[in-house]
Amino acid sequence: MTAWGNAAGRALGGLVVVGLLAAGCTSEPEAEPKPAEPTPPPTAEPPPPPPEDGACYRLGFEQALAPTSQRRPVPCERPHTAETYAVGRLDTVVDGHLVAVDSDRVQAQVAETCPAELPAFVGGDADALRLSMLRAVWFTPTVEESDAGEDWYRCDVVVVGGSSSLTEVTGSLEGVLDRQQGQEAYAMCGTAAPDARGFERVPCSEDHTWRAIDVVTFEAKVDYPGEAAAEERGQVQCENAALDVAPDPLEFDWGYEWPTQEQWDMGQQFGRCWAPAD
Secondary structure, rough: EEEEEEEEEOOOOOOOOOOOEOOOOOOOOOOOOOOOOOOOOOOOOOOOOOOOOEEEEOOHHHHHHOOOOOOOOOOOOOEEOOEEEEEOOOEEEEEOOOOOOOOOOHHHHHHHHHHHHHHHHHHHOOHHHHHHHEEEEEEEEHHHHHHOOOOEEEEEEEEEEOOOOOOOOOOOOOOHHHEEEEEEEEEEEEEEOOOOOOOOEOOOOOOOOEEEEEEEEEEOOOOOOOHHHHHOOHHHHHHHHHHHHHHOOOEEEEEEOOOOOHHOOOOOOOEEEEEEEO
16 A cells, blocks of 8 residues: 655467369279378477576566476576576475475475575665565476476576566676665666556666655564554655655655555565655
């Protein structure tokens, strides 16, 4: 949810053609149709190799959100949209019983591990990551690959380019938020005010009119405080943050985007302050 204020002061089949031969008024026996050539069965492509740390991939937005991936890596020096920053082994045994790779238990393990390992890779502090368009995505083997003995998980970092796109990157994102240039290029901006129709988050390297400028933190690992309390929590902080960057301290706009119950349950226990871009 968002608030804003103004301070004044994403049947193939075979076809057999049978020919008929005729010459003048003399009929000849019909030509026997040639038997159709048997179609060889398609050759199954071998599955991609197990993932390697540091590999890069060209993934579309929907592919990045899928639980599995069959894409093969590309050189990181060429444009790509995903970079692997961690590879590990799944724990598929619970209380002595083997659980499926697509079970909630196994998927939750990866969903917790990959985001937790992202900050150490991209650098910066927690606020810099929350104010950026860098996000963690993760993959596990397919059920068939798992049955064949594969037990890895793979964590990739992507740059979200909008509501249904990824931004191409050339080179590695390792330590990118430790550098001012990286912070600026991948910072979170908006195409409009956060409460406006058509608002879309984009990297600040793209056209934008608003920018996320501060993070409103809540007490960790507690129940959702309720929408009214979440809204109230960041009002003063966001107004003050916008004042700090306003060209005119007597008249400026600001925005506050607080977490919903659903976002809170998914781990986003913070809000964001917004201000018009310079």
